[in-house]
Structures are given as structure tokens and as C-alpha cells.
Amino acid sequence: MKIAIIGSGMAGLTCAARLSNAGFAPTVFDKGRGLGGRMATRRAEGGFQFDHGAQMIPCEDAAFRSLLEQAKASGHVAQWDMGDGNANAVGTPGMTALAKYLAQDLDLHQQTEITSVTQTDAGWELTADQPLGTYDRVICTAPAPQTDRLVGHALTEPLDQVSYAPSLTLMVALNRPLDAPITQTNPTDALAWIALDSAKPGRPSRHCWVAQSSADWSATHLERSKDEIATLMLDLFLTHHGLDATEVAYATAHRWRYALVKEPLGQAFVASTDGTVYAGGDWCLGPHIEHAWQSGTAIAEDILRCA
Ligand SMILES: Cc1cc2nc3c(=O)[nH]c(=O)nc-3n(C[C@H](O)[C@H](O)[C@H](O)COP(=O)(O)OP(=O)(O)OC[C@H]3O[C@@H](n4cnc5c(N)ncnc54)[C@H](O)[C@@H]3O)c2cc1C
Known part of the structure; x- marks a missing residue:
């Protein structure tokens, strides 16, 4: 069975790794340069580095915890002491490390934006800037609005009830240490989160x-430009x-x-009536990486059950 997976974020890679472990050889496409979404x-x-x-x-899920324990044992995940009595798992040396852990031995095609998924007599034909072949199963794990545009026509459920909050991220490197908590939640009306990224395990000491x-x-x-967002957010951060600005070595923003x-x-995923197209991601179950993992796992298990 030829399987294409759109998205090398947590949901897509989880699904791909599970199918690969079961003996299939899924092909994963992602428009981004790096893994992890x-x-x-x-x-x-x-030498600056940021989880943006x-x-x-x-x-919370025991099976997800077991994956994190395995990734810890192989050095891809570590515990981050957040300095306020709380600790949380993080990828190390960066958040993408968990994606890299899952992606080992997978057939990955980054910088490949899927522009259409079309049904033919031979199966589902994927196209990027060129035809990418025909597949028996297509699993789309892009965010819901993008999934809707690509494969919404084939799915049994409308996706328009799914909604997201946007987030703007400032990445800033200072010339010197700052006397501030490692993490700050809702420090101002405009800023919901500030963290010393370099305090996470395995980061370069910057x-x-x-x-x-x-x-x-x-x-x-x-809708402001990234430069405008960086300027506004840097001002909020410095204030x-x-x-003052002389203490900034580097700053940029991401939308x-x-x-x-x-x-x-x-629900954990949605599919076509004939079970040849699946869609999933965090947007099925909630706002966290764990929800993406649950969705990707559920899709893989359903494909294996029906195979
Ligand atoms: C600023 C921010 C902070 C967050 N903080 C946390 C946190 O602290 N803890 C937590 O658990 N979660 C957090 N989240 C949420 C978490 O990142 C997501 O829940 C999780 O990573 C989603 O994984 P996913 O695989 O469902 O989707 P994604 O990671 O979005 O993966 C989807 C992939 O599909 C690709 N794609 C889309 N369209 C196409 C196309 N046409 N062709 C090819 N590829 C395509 C994208 O490039 C992307 O790589 C945060 C998210 C953001 C943005």
C-alpha cells in the first residue's frame, strides 16, 4: 500500500513512525525547511538559538509519557527546570529534537508544498510544483484551514468549526545576563509568555x-510585517x-x-467514506503537542486495523 503523509509535524511523524514500525513505507511531504512544524x-x-x-x-497520556521516556533515554528529550518549582519535558538541544527522534529512517521530503490532491482511477495523485505520484492512502496533518483546502472535498466532516488563536513570537538575544525569572506567564497585557530559552537543557550558553x-x-x-512586529515586541520586552536597545545582540519575530x-x-481524526483519505493533527483534540501525537497515533491504528 502506497501511503503519503502531508506534514512532518508531531501528528504526521507520529503516524509515519507507527506505520513504518508496522512494515509500511510511508512518504512524508512538508513545505517547511525543517522537521517538526x-x-x-x-x-x-x-550562535543564537530559539524555540520560537x-x-x-x-x-497527561501514559502512552505519550512512555514515548517521552524513550526519547529521553536516547538524549532527544530532557527535563527543563523552569525555576518556579515546575519542570516540563523539552526537546534537546532544541524542540525539533523530538521530531528528529520520530523521523529516523523515514522517507522525508521537506520543502515540498502539496498544492493539490486529486482522485484518479489509480488512487490519489499528489502535486507540488510537479506531480509526485499516486497513492492508495493520503493523510493530511496540515492545520485545519489548510487541510480543508487540500482534502476537505473528500472528508465526511466539515472542518470549519475548528478555530485557532494566532501568536506572534519575539526572539531576542542580549549582550549580558538579565536578572529576571526563567519564565514569566502573562507579565504584561500584551505579552503572554517570556522565557530564557538558553536555560533549557543542552542549549548553547547565550x-x-x-x-x-x-x-x-x-x-x-x-497582518503587520515581521520587521514591524519585531520592533513593537522588542520595545515591549525592553520596557x-x-x-535599552544597546543591550540587544539580535532580534527577530515570527508570525x-x-x-x-x-x-x-x-474526535481524533476525520476520514473519507472509503477510508482512503485521513486528516488529523492537534486541531482534532486540543492545543498541545500531545493532542497531535494522539491524533497521528489514532490515524495509524485505523489504517492498520483496516489494512
Ligand atoms: C507559539 C506557539 C507556542 C506553543 N506552545 C506549546 C507548548 O508549549 N506546548 C505544547 O504542547 N504545544 C504548544 N504549541 C502547540 C504545538 O506546537 C502544536 O499543538 C503541535 O506542534 C501541532 O502539531 P501538528 O503536527 O498537529 O501540526 P504542525 O506542527 O502545524 O504540522 C503541520 C505541518 O504541515 C505542513 N504543511 C502545511 N500545509 C502543507 C502543504 N500544503 N504541503 C506540505 N506541508 C504542509 C506544515 O509545514 C507543518 O510542518 C504551541 C504552538 C505555537 C505556535
């Missing part, structure tokens, strides 16, 4: 901080900490249009 790590000139998407890996804007502030400024799931679908 929103579980993202940015490296910048000067997901910050940590909360875990003074790299990540700040994420609140849902309201993100929605208000979403909050009583710093996440579909950041955190607000209203999930409420």
Missing part, C-alpha cells in the same frame, strides 16, 4: 529569550525589563497564524 527551533548567525513555536511538552504575545495583541497586529487550537474538532 510548530515544534520549531530557529538557529541564527552568531512550542515551548515545552506537557503530558542569553537568548523568547516572548509570545497575548491572543488579543496577536490578533490586532497579525518590561528596563533595558504563527494558526498557533493554538481554541475549538478542536472533538
Whole structure:
């Protein structure tokens, strides 16, 4: 059975790894340069590094915890002491490490944006800037609005009830240590999260901080250019900490249009009536990496059950 998976985020890679372990050889396509989707790590000139998407890996599901324990044993995940009495799992040396752990031995095609999924007599034909072949099963794990555009016509459920909050992220490296907590939740009306990224295990020893804007502030400024967002957020960050611009070694911003799931679908995946097209991701069950893992696992198990 030829299987194509769209998306090398947590859901797509989880599904691919499970199918691969069961003896299938899925092909994974992603439009991004790096693995992991929103579980993202940015490296910048000067040796700076930032997790500019997901910050940590909360875990409630025992089976997901078991995956994290295995990834810890192989050095891809470690516990982050957040300095406030709390600790959480994180990828190490960056959040993408968990994706890399899952992706070992998979057939991956990054920088390949799928533009159409069309049914033919031979199966589902995928196209990027060129035809990519015909597949018996297609699994789409892009965010719900993008999934809807690609394969919505084949699915039994509408996806328009799923909604997201956007998020804008500032990545800033300072010239010196800053006397501030390792993490700050809702430190100002505009900023929902500030963290010393360099305090996570295995990071290069630089003074790299990540700040994420609140849902309201993100929605208000979403369509500004990245440079404008960086300027505005840097000003918020510096003012909050009583710093001036001479102390900044590097700053940039990232826009996440579909950041955190607000209203999930409420079921682990959706498929076509004939079971040849599946769609899933965090948007099926909730806002976290764990939800993407649950969805990707459920899709793989359903394909194996029907095979
Ligand atoms: C700023 C921010 C902070 C967050 N913080 C946390 C946190 O601390 N803890 C937590 O658990 N979760 C957090 N999350 C949420 C977490 O990142 C997601 O729940 C999880 O990573 C979603 O995984 P996924 O595989 O469902 O989707 P994604 O990671 O979005 O993967 C989908 C993939 O599909 C690809 N794609 C889309 N369209 C196409 C196409 N046409 N062709 C090819 N590829 C395509 C994308 O490039 C992407 O790689 C955060 C998210 C953001 C943005």
C-alpha cells in the first residue's frame, strides 16, 4: 500500500513512525525547511538559538509519557527546570529534537508544498510544483484551514468549526545576563509568555529569550510585517525589563497564524467514506503537542486495523 503523509509535524511523524514500525513505507511531504512544524527551533548567525513555536511538552497520556521516556533515554528529550518549582519535558538541544527522534529512517521530503490532491482511477495523485505520484492512502496533518483546502472535498466532516488563536513570537538575544525569572506567564497585557530559552537543557550558553504575545495583541497586529512586529515586541520586552536597545545582540519575530487550537474538532481524526483519505493533527483534540501525537497515533491504528 502506497501511503503519503502531508506534514512532518508531531501528528504526521507520529503516524509515519507507527506505520513504518508496522512494515509500511510511508512518504512524508512538508513545505517547511525543517522537521517538526510548530515544534520549531530557529538557529541564527552568531550562535543564537530559539524555540520560537512550542515551548515545552506537557503530558497527561501514559502512552505519550512512555514515548517521552524513550526519547529521553536516547538524549532527544530532557527535563527543563523552569525555576518556579515546575519542570516540563523539552526537546534537546532544541524542540525539533523530538521530531528528529520520530523521523529516523523515514522517507522525508521537506520543502515540498502539496498544492493539490486529486482522485484518479489509480488512487490519489499528489502535486507540488510537479506531480509526485499516486497513492492508495493520503493523510493530511496540515492545520485545519489548510487541510480543508487540500482534502476537505473528500472528508465526511466539515472542518470549519475548528478555530485557532494566532501568536506572534519575539526572539531576542542580549549582550549580558538579565536578572529576571526563567519564565514569566502573562507579565504584561500584551505579552503572554517570556522565557530564557538558553536555560533549557543542552542549549548553547547565550542569553537568548523568547516572548509570545497575548491572543488579543496577536490578533490586532497579525497582518503587520515581521520587521514591524519585531520592533513593537522588542520595545515591549525592553520596557518590561528596563533595558535599552544597546543591550540587544539580535532580534527577530515570527508570525504563527494558526498557533493554538481554541475549538478542536472533538474526535481524533476525520476520514473519507472509503477510508482512503485521513486528516488529523492537534486541531482534532486540543492545543498541545500531545493532542497531535494522539491524533497521528489514532490515524495509524485505523489504517492498520483496516489494512
Ligand atoms: C507559539 C506557539 C507556542 C506553543 N506552545 C506549546 C507548548 O508549549 N506546548 C505544547 O504542547 N504545544 C504548544 N504549541 C502547540 C504545538 O506546537 C502544536 O499543538 C503541535 O506542534 C501541532 O502539531 P501538528 O503536527 O498537529 O501540526 P504542525 O506542527 O502545524 O504540522 C503541520 C505541518 O504541515 C505542513 N504543511 C502545511 N500545509 C502543507 C502543504 N500544503 N504541503 C506540505 N506541508 C504542509 C506544515 O509545514 C507543518 O510542518 C504551541 C504552538 C505555537 C505556535
